[in-house]
Amino acid sequence: MKKSWKKIVGTLLTVALVGSLTACGGKKNDNGVTNAENSATSDVVTIGISDTIGSLNPLLMDGTEVVKYATSFEFLPLVELNKNMEFEGQIASEITTKDNKTFTIKIDPNAVWSDKEPITSKDVLFSFLCWASPEIGSTGMSIYNIEGTGDDGFVEAGSDSISGVVAVDDKTVQITTKTEMALSTFQNIYGRYILIIPEHILGDVPKDQMLSNEWFNAPTVVSGPYIVKDFDLNHYVTYEANENYFKGAPKIKNLSIKVVTPSQLLTGLQSGEIDLVQQTMGNILQEDFESVKKLDNITVYDGTPVTTQSIFFNTEKVTNVKVRQAFLYGMDRNIILQEFLKGKGEIVDGFLASAGPFFDPSIVPVAYDKDKAVQLLEEAKAEGWDPSTEYNFYVNSGDTTFTQVASYLAAQFAEIGLKIKVNTVDLSTLMTVAGSGDFDLLAVQYSYIPVDIFTDANWLLSAGGWTRYQNDEVTKALMDTQVTVDTDKIRESYRIVDSVVQTEVPMINAYVISGLGAKSNRLQNATPDVYGTFLNVQDWEIK
Known part of the structure; x- marks a missing residue:
């Protein structure tokens, strides 16, 4: 089980932000105004966002919320979370399992494409096959954990099926996973982030032409x-x-x-x-x-306060745990919360915010301690750490609150002897840097879904995740959450994870946001x- 899950789990923030959809000039009306500029008219509703959209191609779904929602207006997922953090049917009417390995997907009997063709099992099988086809080369979404795929998540080139994804009938699909997986994890990964595309429209398109297919620039058949x-x-x-x-x-x-x-x-x-x-x-x-x-x-x-401002270390570059601990002790998070967020949020260590069912208040956040931070750096210096090291810290330019916080942190860190270079980049560039590992520290707003912490935690705390950090005790505790529905047992497993994170510091949560x-x-x-x-x-x- 451990070996199977060492690959990127979920990859809900993968680096595949470059897509076949390229930015194009807006069509203008007779007054020379683009459609978007004219959106304040009475018959148009406009949603304001503060990050650019990486792609609208469902096969380049990167898991960022802006891409997910912008794309799923056209192509629905199987299920989605509602405001009560319950999974609600979209294309699927329900997803069930009896053994946490074989999952049955019932397609909504009323589900049809915009051309009135029924949405069937063929569409689901086709969509999963696209993700598993090496000719397309999409990565992530834990496809590798489905029976019939290799460790890289791909089937053999030219394959027309995945043995672990089968149609029971026109409206029922069964998916078998290699390892046990909690229903909530299955629904979160495969249910929410694989958007279903029409087999009867795209089935004859060669797989190696799928990502560059012009049809995705102006789809004529949608489910959303x-x-x-x-x-x-x-x-x-x-x-x-x-x-x-x-x-x-x-x-x-x-x-x-x-x-x-x-x-x-x-x-x-x-x-x-x-x-x-x-x-x-x-x-x-x-x-x-x-x-x-x-x-x-x-x-x-x-x-709901679940989105965290997370700071990730590349532990292959910031190797000394005492240096990482010094960052944590040298960060006055309460000042940040009160001064920059006006108290609208909370401070936690690890992955669990108070809004989730598995939150454990016994994990008391590390308090600011400048003297402790200086002591840790002295110990690290004795172990060979070079105090002249300058750390590259990447932050999202679209998050102007945190760009201010980053400047404040750089000054705080300088006081204890840590040199930080803040690099402010747009979200697409930030994700590319994250995927390449070309950073020392990286900050991004990350929503750890309270009913499925496993997906993100297991990926982030792995050799293939952003932190490049792996710990056997953490891996076992995370896998234990996949074989029980007992809330107390799951909470205890996540307590172990958060305790190790607090000590080893592969990541720091600057604050939890109540947006x-x-x-x-x-x-x-x-x-x-x-x-x-x-x-x-x-x-x-x-x-």
């Missing part, structure tokens, strides 16, 4: 509520309603995603150019919270939250 009309991935995507959406034709006929800087979210909400900001796609600045709350035309929503969502009062039936915001997008209405 909307179809892309126009896009410039650095600036906007515009959609029109899929009138044959099997969950009901969307009441709002025109939807738009608009890419802006975080500082522009406030002005966009105020002017009416932006109708909705969802907590994981749009980063409303902490300093703008009160101003947004005071807007007469806007209703605000506090997000702010916002909605225009003209938009009805929409509630921005970390999970479930778009499940009922077809029922949104303009007042």
